Structure formats: structure tokens, C-alpha cells
Amino acid sequence: MTVGIWVLGNQLWAEQAALASVAGRDVPVLLVESTQFAQDRPYHPQKLILVWSAMRHFAETLKTEGWPVTYAITDDREAALHQWIQQHHIHELRVMDPVDHPFLAWLQGLDLPCALTIVENNHFLWNTAEFETWARGRKGLLLESFYREGRRRWGVLMAGNQPEGGQWNFDKDNRQPPKGRLKPPQPRWFEPDGITQTVIEKVENLDIPTFGQATPFRWGVTRDQALQVLETFVAERLETFGPYQDAMVTGEETMWHALLSPYLNLGLLQPMEVIQRVEDAYRSGEFPLSSVEGFLRQVLGWREYMRGLYHYFGADYAQSNGFGHHHPLPDFFWTGDTPMNCLHQVIDQTQRTGYAHHIQRLMILSNFALIAGLNPQEVESWFHAAFIDAYDWVMQTNVLGMGLFADGGRLASKPYAASANYVNRMGDYCKGCRYNPKERTGENACPFNFFYWDFLHRHRGTLQAQGRMSFILKNLDKMGAEELAAIQHQAEAWYQAVEG
Ligand code: FAD
Numbered sequence: 001m002t003v004g005i006w007v008l009g010n011q012l013w014a015e016q017a018a019l020a021s022v023a024g025r026d027v028p029v030l031l032v033e034s035t036q037f038a039q040d041r042p043y044h045p046q047k048l049i050l051v052w053s054a055m056r057h058f059a060e061t062l063k064t065e066g067w068p069v070t071y072a073i074t075d076d077r078e079a080a081l082h083q084w085i086q087q088h089h090i091h092e093l094r095v096m097d098p099v100d101h102p103f104l105a106w107l108q109g110l111d112l113p114c115a116l117t118i119v120e121n122n123h124f125l126w127n128t129a130e131f132e133t134w135a136r137g138r139k140g141l142l143l144e145s146f147y148r149e150g151r152r153r154w155g156v157l158m159a160g161n162q163p164e165g166g167q168w169n170f171d172k173d174n175r176q177p178p179k180g181r182l183k184p185p186q187p188r189w190f191e192p193d194g195i196t197q198t199v200i201e202k203v204e205n206l207d208i209p210t211f212g213q214a215t216p217f218r219w220g221v222t223r224d225q226a227l228q229v230l231e232t233f234v235a236e237r238l239e240t241f242g243p244y245q246d247a248m249v250t251g252e253e254t255m256w257h258a259l260l261s262p263y264l265n266l267g268l269l270q271p272m273e274v275i276q277r278v279e280d281a282y283r284s285g286e287f288p289l290s291s292v293e294g295f296l297r298q299v300l301g302w303r304e305y306m307r308g309l310y311h312y313f314g315a316d317y318a319q320s321n322g323f324g325h326h327h328p329l330p331d332f333f334w335t336g337d338t339p340m341n342c343l344h345q346v347i348d349q350t351q352r353t354g355y356a357h358h359i360q361r362l363m364i365l366s367n368f369a370l371i372a373g374l375n376p377q378e379v380e381s382w383f384h385a386a387f388i389d390a391y392d393w394v395m396q397t398n399v400l401g402m403g404l405f406a407d408g409g410r411l412a413s414k415p416y417a418a419s420a421n422y423v424n425r426m427g428d429y430c431k432g433c434r435y436n437p438k439e440r441t442g443e444n445a446c447p448f449n450f451f452y453w454d455f456l457h458r459h460r461g462t463l464q465a466q467g468r469m470s471f472i473l474k475n476l477d478k479m480g481a482e483e484l485a486a487i488q489h490q491a492e493a494w495y496q497a498v499e500g
């Protein structure tokens with residue numbers, strides 16, 4: 001009975017569960033580089049380069065370790081799979097759970113000439129059964145309780161059975177607005193090697209729609225490089241990660257963020273090794289607890305929580321549209337060509353790098369999409385195409401749940417909706433903008449303002465039920481009827497100008 005293992009493009013770890021499930025190394029292994037995948041949506045070329053170059057490097061590593069690897073380059077992944085199964089007389093195809101619902105459904109729907117075994121994915125700390133046990137029967141699925149459970153379960157940043165430093169959350173010490181001239185360190189980038197250069201040329205010559213620039217391509221593509229990014233984060237960024245976690249500064253595209261998501265999501269790094277490295281650094285006595293806790297909350301908390309909920313909510317979640325938002329995605333999301341400086345800066349940066357940090361994604365891009373009432377599925381599809389670290393499992397809950405509140409509050413306790421006031425406080429984009437962040441109506445009024453109040457007014461009934469919104473709704477009540485009418489008029493005029 002011959003077993004064959006198909007390693008998917010985001011499962012690039014030598015100890016991934018399908019490879020670990022066999023005793024020896026004489027088992028045929030397949031990797032499929034498929035241009036079919038590249039046509040699912042207009043992906044960022046750097047995403048294609050990252051995934052394909054990392055796959056090619058990983059295939060070389062497996063070969064060196066003695067695995068008989070077939071690396072198929074194809075525009076028909078199903079045909080490539082069938083051919084390999086027949087060539088190697090495979091009786092059982094073993095694949096680690098792809099996590100993403102659409103791909104799993106496609107895989108399970110294939111008419112294969114052999115048995116298919118899906119092995120539980122081991123790139124996350126929580127498996128799906130454990131998450132379900134945690135979630136089932138709870139009134140609310142709050143991140144805070146999930147995160148605390150994770151801290152206890154893996155003994156991360158604990159002093160006995162109490163949280164290190166006597167509290168679970170140091171948010172009040174973090175998330176400061178930018179002060180003075182901040183000088184974040186340069187990210188750890190890499191020069192493309194021969195393999196990456198070949199993939200860059202391939203992607204540049206593909207005749208398919210993409211979004212953004214292929215070069216300069218500076219991401220790491222191997223586990224060794226991903227580990228270097230982790231070390232650089234600890235040495236140069238971790239200390240200041242917390243204070244400026246939410247700050248946005250023109251030209252400082254990464255601030256003190258870790259830039260680890262592309263590598264974690266490909267399997268080049270594992271969540272526990274990242275957590276342990278950062279906790280070890282803290283135990284060495286050099287780092288403030290607020291920054292360390294703020295970072296560990298992201299990896300041990302948010303990342304695992306988003307994946308757990310994605311599975312728990314099921315495939316229908318992708319169609320969530322609780323507010324009934326229907327406006328089409330404006331063209332400027334694809335071009336960056338808008339006078340709104342904050343959106344222009346973040347979209348332009350995403351075109352150049354495939355990356356934006358969390359607050360740029362949440363409080364600029366998805367905040368605007370939320371308050372302007374853009375269709376959630378179009379927005380999700382854009383995020384999925386645009387970002388270097390995007391996969392279905394991380395998109396749905398982040399964009400539909402956290403960013404757009406399209407799930408009616410199954411994930412977040414209130415919508416992340418904000419006016420220009422927030423953007424102006426947490427960054428410097430407003431200084432270079434043709435709009436005035438303080439004006440709600442009139443020629444210079446910032447669209448974040450009139451859309452924000454229009455959003456609150458449009459959804460007053462729904463938002464009333466969210467306890468955390470009552471304070472802000474009182475401010476809406478104080479607004480005069482005339483101003484409210486002017487705001488509605490201005491929002492309508494904007495749609496007409498943009499949508500024609
Ligand atoms: P840091 O800020 O340094 O955080 C460290 C790590 O924590 C990240 O590498 C990531 O692995 C993890 N993390 C933090 N927050 C989240 C979260 N909400 N969900 C999952 N992991 C998290 N993350 C993706 O990996 N892919 C995406 O496509 C993606 N799209 C997003 C879209 C929206 C609208 C929002 C609000 C968030 C999105 N995120 C996504 C989550 C988060 O913004 C990114 O993980 C983070 O910006 C990656 O950059 P970093 O590695 O520098 O992160």
C-alpha cells in the first residue's frame with residue numbers, strides 16, 4: 001500500500017502533520033505550483049512570488065533530507081495530481097488539513113483514483129476540537145477569555161497560576177499616539193537569490209490580472225530567513241512594539257510591528273517558537289512587560305482565536321452582511337488614486353509591499369469600508385487579493401467580523417467605526433490631506449466624518465443593542481436635524497460622484 005503526501009503551499013514545515021505521519025522518508029511527496037491558483041483573484045505579485053519561491057526552496061530542503069519530491073509546475077493542478085498518483089501507484093493520498101473551507105471542499109470533491117486522508121493541521125496551537133470545546137455553550141466568545149485560557153493552558157507569561165505582573169492586559173500602557181519624530185528601525189529584508197529571481201521573472205511575465213508591484217521583492221522565502229526576521233524583531237522592535245502599536249506615520253510603513261505574518265502563515269515559523277522566543281527574551285530581563293504582553297496577545301490570542309472562530313462559524317460565515325451594505329468597492333482601492341490622504345498612503349504602500357500594519361488595515365481601510373457601507377464580500381475579496389499574508393481562514397474573521405462587523409457582533413463587541421478624529425489623533429496623515437479632519441459638512445469636510453455620522457444614523461436601531469455604543473449614540477442625539485440632513489446629503493453626493 002503506497003502512501004503519497006501532497007504538501008500544500010502554506011504548509012512548508014518539515015514537521016507538518018502529513019510528513020510527520022509516516023515513519024520513513026521513502027514516501028513520495030508532491031508540491032504543485034499552479035497558475036490556476038493565481039487566477040482565483042488579482043493577487044499581489046509579491047504574494048505569488050513569496051509562495052512559489054518558498055515552495056521551491058522547501059522542495060529543495062525536503063530533497064536534501066532524502067524525500068522523493070515531485071515539484072509540478074502546471075496550469076491544471078488536478079491533472080498534475082492525477083498524473084503523480086498514477087506514476088507512483090499511490091493508494092492513499094495524505095494531505096494536512098488546508099484549514100481554508102473552499103480549498104478543503106474542492107479537495108474532498110475530487111474524483112481520485114485512491115483514498116484521501118486529511119490529517120489534522122499542526123500549524124496552530126489549538127486544534128479545532130479543542131476550540132469547539134472552549135466555545136460551545138458560552139454566552140460570548142470574547143477574545144479576552146480565550147487569550148487568558150491560552151496563557152494558562154501553555155503557561156505563557158504566568159507566575160504560578162497568576163498572570164505575570166499581576167494583570168492580564170497592559171493596553172493602557174500601549175497604543176500611544178505618535179510623539180515627536182519617531183524613527184523606527186529598518187525591517188529585515190533580503191536580496192532575492194537565484195530561485196526567487198526566476199520566480200520574479202515568471203510572475204512578471206504572467207498574462208493575468210494582479211494588484212501592485214512585483215519588485216522590489218524583499219521578503220524572506222526560507223525558514224532560515226524567517227528565523228532571522230524573528231531575531232531582528234526581538235533585538236530591534238520588541239521593546240517599542242507596545243507604545244506605538246496603533247500609531248501611523250507617513251513613510252514609516254512598518255513602525256515596530258513584527259512582519260512575521262507572511263512566515264507564520266506559510267509554516268516557515270511556528271507560533272509556539274515565536275511565543276517562546278519572545279517570552280525567553282522577557283525572562284532575560286531586558287524587555288518591558290507591556291510590550292511583551294501586547295505582542296504575545298497577538299500570536300497566542302488573536303491569531304489562534306481568528307482561526308478557531310473561522311472553523312467554528314463554518315463556511316456560511318463568508319456571506320455575512322448584517323448591515324445589508326451594498327455599495328460597490330470604489331476603483332481607488334485598486335489604484336490608490338484618491339484625495340483622502342490616509343487611504344492613498346495605505347493603498348499605495350500596499351501596492352508597493354503587499355503589507356500594511358494592523359491599524360492601517362483596521363482603522364483606515366476597513367473602517368472606511370464599514371462606515372461608507374461597502375459590500376462586505378467585495379471588501380473581503382479585495383483584502384484577500386491585496387495582502388501578502390492573506391488566506392481564507394484569516395480573512396473572513398478579520399475582515400467580515402473584526403473590520404466590518406458584518407456578522408452582527410458574533411466576534412467583536414462593537415464595530416470598529418471611527419471618524420477622522422481617531423485618524424488625526426493616531427497618525428499624521430491628516431496633515432498632508434486636502435480635507436479637514438475637524439469638519440463634518442461642507443467642501444472640505446473629511447469623508448470619514450460625514451460617513452461616520454451617517455453610518456451611526458443609518459444603523460441606529462441595530463447599534464442601540466450594542467451596550468458599548470450607547471455613549472456615542474447620545475452624541476448623535478445631540479446633533480441638530482439640519483446638520484444631520486447636511487451629512488446625509490453629503491454622503492449621498494459622494495456616492496453619486498464615485499459610483500456615477
Ligand atoms: P504584528 O502587529 O507584529 O503582530 C504579530 C503577529 O500577531 C502577526 O504576525 C500575526 O501572526 C498575529 N496577529 C495579530 N493580529 C492578528 C489577527 N487579527 N488575526 C490573525 N493574526 C494576528 N493577518 C494575516 O495574517 N493575514 C491577513 O490577511 C490579515 N488581514 C487582516 C485584515 C483586516 C481588516 C484586519 C483588521 C486584520 C488583518 N490581519 C491579517 C491581522 C493583522 O493585521 C496582521 O496579522 C498583521 O498586521 C501582520 O503584520 P505583523 O506580522 O507585522 O503583525
Ligand code: SF4
Nearest residue numbers: 340342420430433446
Ligand atoms: Fe483621512 Fe480625513 Fe485625515 Fe484626510 S482628513 S487623512 S481623509 S482622516
